[in-house]
Amino acid sequence: MSDKNNSLTVASSIGLSRRRFLQLSSYLGVGAFLATHSLNSIAASVISEHVGEITKWHNCWAHCHSSCLLKIVTENGQIKRIETDDQGDDVFGRHQVRACLRGRSLHKRAFSPDRLKYPMKRIGKRGEGKFKRISWDEALDEVYLQMSKIISKYGNQAIFNRIGFGKPDGPYHFVPRFLNLIGGFLSAEGNYSSHQIDTASKYTYGESKYTFGSAPSEMAHSDLIVYFGNNPANTRMSGANDTYHYQHYKKQSSAKTVIIDPQYTDTACGREDLWLAIRPGSDAALVEAIAWVLITEKFVDEEFLHKYCYGYDGEPGDSEKGIPSLEPSLGYKAYILGDGPDKLEKKPEYAESICGIPSEQIYQLARALGNAKAPFIAQGWGPQRHAAGEQTARAIFMLPILLGKIGLPGTNNGGSDFMFSGSDITPMPIGKNGVQAKVPCFKWLEAVERGHEMTALSDGITGAERLTSDVKCIFMYQGNWLLNQHSDCNATAKILADESKLEFIFVMDNHMTASAKFADILLPDITWLENSRVVRFATHLTLTEHVLDPMYECRHPYQVFSDLAERFGVREAFCEGRSWDEWQQYLYEESRKKHPEFPPFDVLQKKKTIRLPFDPEAPGYVMREFREDPIIHALKTESGKIQIYSHTLAQYAANWQLPDGDKITPLPQYIPTWESYADTETREKYPLQLIGFKSKGRPHSTFHNVPWLREVIQDALMINPLDARARNLHQGQQVHVYNDRGVISVPIRITPRIMPGVVGLGEGAWYSPDSHGVDVGGCINTLTRLKPTALAKANPQGTNLVEVSPAP
Ligand SMILES: Nc1nc2c(c(=O)[nH]1)N[C@H]1C(S)=C(S)[C@@H](COP(=O)(O)OP(=O)(O)OC[C@H]3O[C@@H](n4cnc5c(=O)[nH]c(N)nc54)[C@H](O)[C@@H]3O)O[C@H]1N2
Numbered sequence: 001m002s003d004k005n006n007s008l009t010v011a012s013s014i015g016l017s018r019r020r021f022l023q024l025s026s027y028l029g030v031g032a033f034l035a036t037h038s039l040n041s042i043a044a045s046v047i048s049e050h051v052g053e054i055t056k057w058h059n060c061w062a063h064c065h066s067s068c069l070l071k072i073v074t075e076n077g078q079i080k081r082i083e084t085d086d087q088g089d090d091v092f093g094r095h096q097v098r099a100c101l102r103g104r105s106l107h108k109r110a111f112s113p114d115r116l117k118y119p120m121k122r123i124g125k126r127g128e129g130k131f132k133r134i135s136w137d138e139a140l141d142e143v144y145l146q147m148s149k150i151i152s153k154y155g156n157q158a159i160f161n162r163i164g165f166g167k168p169d170g171p172y173h174f175v176p177r178f179l180n181l182i183g184g185f186l187s188a189e190g191n192y193s194s195h196q197i198d199t200a201s202k203y204t205y206g207e208s209k210y211t212f213g214s215a216p217s218e219m220a221h222s223d224l225i226v227y228f229g230n231n232p233a234n235t236r237m238s239g240a241n242d243t244y245h246y247q248h249y250k251k252q253s254s255a256k257t258v259i260i261d262p263q264y265t266d267t268a269c270g271r272e273d274l275w276l277a278i279r280p281g282s283d284a285a286l287v288e289a290i291a292w293v294l295i296t297e298k299f300v301d302e303e304f305l306h307k308y309c310y311g312y313d314g315e316p317g318d319s320e321k322g323i324p325s326l327e328p329s330l331g332y333k334a335y336i337l338g339d340g341p342d343k344l345e346k347k348p349e350y351a352e353s354i355c356g357i358p359s360e361q362i363y364q365l366a367r368a369l370g371n372a373k374a375p376f377i378a379q380g381w382g383p384q385r386h387a388a389g390e391q392t393a394r395a396i397f398m399l400p401i402l403l404g405k406i407g408l409p410g411t412n413n414g415g416s417d418f419m420f421s422g423s424d425i426t427p428m429p430i431g432k433n434g435v436q437a438k439v440p441c442f443k444w445l446e447a448v449e450r451g452h453e454m455t456a457l458s459d460g461i462t463g464a465e466r467l468t469s470d471v472k473c474i475f476m477y478q479g480n481w482l483l484n485q486h487s488d489c490n491a492t493a494k495i496l497a498d499e500s501k502l503e504f505i506f507v508m509d510n511h512m513t514a515s516a517k518f519a520d521i522l523l524p525d526i527t528w529l530e531n532s533r534v535v536r537f538a539t540h541l542t543l544t545e546h547v548l549d550p551m552y553e554c555r556h557p558y559q560v561f562s563d564l565a566e567r568f569g570v571r572e573a574f575c576e577g578r579s580w581d582e583w584q585q586y587l588y589e590e591s592r593k594k595h596p597e598f599p600p601f602d603v604l605q606k607k608k609t610i611r612l613p614f615d616p617e618a619p620g621y622v623m624r625e626f627r628e629d630p631i632i633h634a635l636k637t638e639s640g641k642i643q644i645y646s647h648t649l650a651q652y653a654a655n656w657q658l659p660d661g662d663k664i665t666p667l668p669q670y671i672p673t674w675e676s677y678a679d680t681e682t683r684e685k686y687p688l689q690l691i692g693f694k695s696k697g698r699p700h701s702t703f704h705n706v707p708w709l710r711e712v713i714q715d716a717l718m719i720n721p722l723d724a725r726a727r728n729l730h731q732g733q734q735v736h737v738y739n740d741r742g743v744i745s746v747p748i749r750i751t752p753r754i755m756p757g758v759v760g761l762g763e764g765a766w767y768s769p770d771s772h773g774v775d776v777g778g779c780i781n782t783l784t785r786l787k788p789t790a791l792a793k794a795n796p797q798g799t800n801l802v803e804v805s806p807a808p
């Protein structure tokens with residue numbers, strides 16, 4: 001395929017017409033772009049040369065985990081355009097790793113006018129965005145001074161750090177490494193991505209690793225694929241990633257596909273057999289109704305449920321092994337059939353009014369599942385990023401469990417079907433954290449306000465009974481979670497602005513983001529094109545070298561942290577005598593010990609990018625060993641079996657100090673929550689459910705400041721024609737979307753691809769309140785809520801009620 005056609009395929013996969021692509025490609029030419037940017041020498045090591053052009057391999061480090069290959073074409077020291085993988089014959093298994101438009105616009109990110117150019121110190125009120133330029137020495141001295149003060153006054157626990165998802169974090173462990181050398185820091189339990197499902201996996205399958213289920217290759221052996229809120233066409237796009245695998249393997253099988261999602265996603269997009277539009281936050285009710293049909297129509301695998309699971313029915317227990325008994329009336333079967341404490345039969349007619357899916361379709365889906373030989377049931381992480389998200393994830397796990405279709409070819413455990421979820425390069429060792437306590441990821445802001453009150457029982461603190469101090473310092477590297485990606489931006493901004501609470505905020509980023517504006521010391525990092533590292537992703541291994549020399553006064557973060565370590569007297573321990581490049585080589589050699597298929601470093605150095613052996617037929621179904629022998633390969637649950645009823649959760653429900661309305665249940669049951677469809681009181685004022693989703697136009701907030709991407713993937717609120725008509729709205733109209741927490745201004749896209757009663761918006765747009773407090777940037781988190789979920793204490797950012805009206 002010629003590169004132009006190749007690019008067009010990618011362009012069209014992100015919704016770009018041929019005409020628009022060609023227009024944009026012409027912008028890509030030397031003209032306009034080069035006029036604005038001069039100098040920036042191009043580093044050495046060249047892969048090819050054509051009449052004045054120099055081409056070098058690089059890759060995209062966007063947080064979709066694809067690490068697509070890029071060919072950076074330069075001429076006269078200027079980046080002329082970015083192409084992508086065009087090697088080999090592009091046969092599946094040896095396929096090209098072609099980048100989407102995000103990767104191909106890396107230079108637009110590097111040359112953005114928002115670029116941080118030199119170290120800065122805040123001068124105005126915190127959050128006002130007023131800074132003065134200072135030298136690197138002044139900046140690092142100030143960081144040293146402020147952090148030393150905080151450590152001596154409050155202890156290391158007052159420093160909160162987590163690395164954001166600017167780029168995959170493995171090799172960037174120098175941040176916790178540095179902090180650990182100076183005594184440690186308060187770290188986060190879980191993350192914004194999957195904390196609810198990780199918690200659900202732990203209590204169901206014993207370990208959070210079971211969040212990840214079978215590989216997409218198993219779909220080739222499946223006869224029914226059911227996706228709950230899973231949209232790899234957006235979240236795992238690009239040439240090497242799951243969306244490609246999903247489509248490839250689906251083609252090989254005769255499996256029917258059912259997509260359950262409030263929006264008609266690009267993963268469906270005519271390739272599905274059935275789209276079930278579900279009300280956000282109600283998947284657990286749907287599952288219960290399916291379970292009712294499976295049980296009453298005798299589709300459940302009773303033998304599997306008794307041999308491999310605990311809590312379907314009554315359990316005799318085993319006092320020797322310390323496994324308690326269970327009354328049949330407390331089991332899952334009784335709960336579903338209406339013989340449990342709530343005496344409610346979970347019939348499809350009951351679920352229909354909750355989830356909005358007609359009961360006939362629920363019967364049909366249940367029977368299709370019951371008759372499937374190898375159902376492949378998977379969930380993305382949209383369904384769990386809700387007010388009772390742990391319950392939703394646990395509920396979805398119940399389907400393969402009831403059917404006994406786990407640990408067999410073509411099946412999945414109900415987890416995510418991500419094939420590639422990380423790098424295999426050994427990360428830089430981080431040493432030991434002197435602070436044992438951890439705060440649930442989403443509750444760091446609460447720890448700023450009332451850390452000293454937070455305990456294990458009331459707030460999910462782990463590693464210690466309680467926190468000993470409030471958080472006084474935020475140390476944020478490559479993140480925008482301080483504001484933009486957290487919830488309720490208006491309320492969060494107020495807390496951040498209070499200098500009596502937070503005494504010091506450190507931010508190191510590439511751009512002046514919403515979070516960066518709240519920094520006390522703001523440091524300018526180099527971008528990916530100015531950086532180098534070894535990357536392993538999926539089918540390839542790359543030694544990415546820098547293409548641009550560091551721009552402006554930006555410095556390599558390893559140098560910055562080494563210089564900071566020097567001030568604390570720990571440079572030696574931090575560097576161990578290695579430069580950044582030497583660390584890359586060292587870590588690569590460490591990785592080779594585990595991966596003999598990796599070639600020696602000098603080979604990688606010469607070739608730059610190497611395709612790794614990848615067997616497209618290799619079996620990839622999860623929990624195979626447990627299925628083969630559940631005694632030898634017992635799970636790490638209370639009973640060693642799949643835990644349907646959890647005594648631990650029953651204890652938490654009894655002992656934890658839960659806020660009013662929060663509920664933890666030992667069985668995976670549907671729980672109506674605040675700001676869901678069940679919250680009829682709030683719905684009177686704010687009748688629409690608002691969900692966010694991963695936009696093709698950005699990984700989170702990164703790349704938001706790339707105009708090409710904003711043009712191609714417009715940030716518009718998806719609204720159903722019925723809801724638009726009821727409000728007299730017309731296509732493209734600018735609207736206000738609001739609730740008690742805030743107002744955003746965005747255009748609308750009227751489309752039947754979102755169900756009635758629900759509106760959808762890509763997350764990650766930049767929070768920008770105007771003088772009236774209206775967020776004209778259109779950040780969804782202006783509307784999301786700070787209340788965490790009951791069990792994991794995680795981010796419920798999909799649970800929101802709003803109203804929409806024309807912008808005045
Ligand atoms: N409403 C809502 N909110 C959400 C979500 C949602 O679905 N809905 N999703 C959540 C999820 S899953 C996640 S993972 C979080 C993500 O939230 P974050 O982890 O904060 O990720 P980003 O918003 O991409 O911010 C990354 C920052 O790193 C910077 N950066 C990129 N590369 C570099 C670099 O090389 N050096 C430095 N110093 N900085 C760099 C970017 O400029 C950007 O400002 O958001 C969460 N927030």
Ligand SMILES: Nc1nc2c(c(=O)[nH]1)N[C@H]1C(S)=C(S)[C@@H](COP(=O)(O)OP(=O)(O)OC[C@H]3O[C@@H](n4cnc5c(=O)[nH]c(N)nc54)[C@H](O)[C@@H]3O)O[C@H]1N2
Nearest residue numbers: 193229235260280281380381382383693694695698699700
């Ligand atoms: N393009 C792009 N790719 C990304 C990212 C990105 O920002 N941009 N971020 C990366 C990161 S950090 C992560 S964590 C992953 C996460 O990826 P996910 O969390 O899986 O992605 P989302 O788009 O938030 O949600 C997936 C789907 O869930 C649907 N959904 C929302 N609520 C519900 C519900 O209650 N029930 C059901 N059935 N469906 C629901 C949404 O409509 C959406 O189609 O993606 C990664 N990939």
Ligand SMILES: [Mo]
Nearest residue numbers: 165192193194
């Ligand atoms: Mo994430």
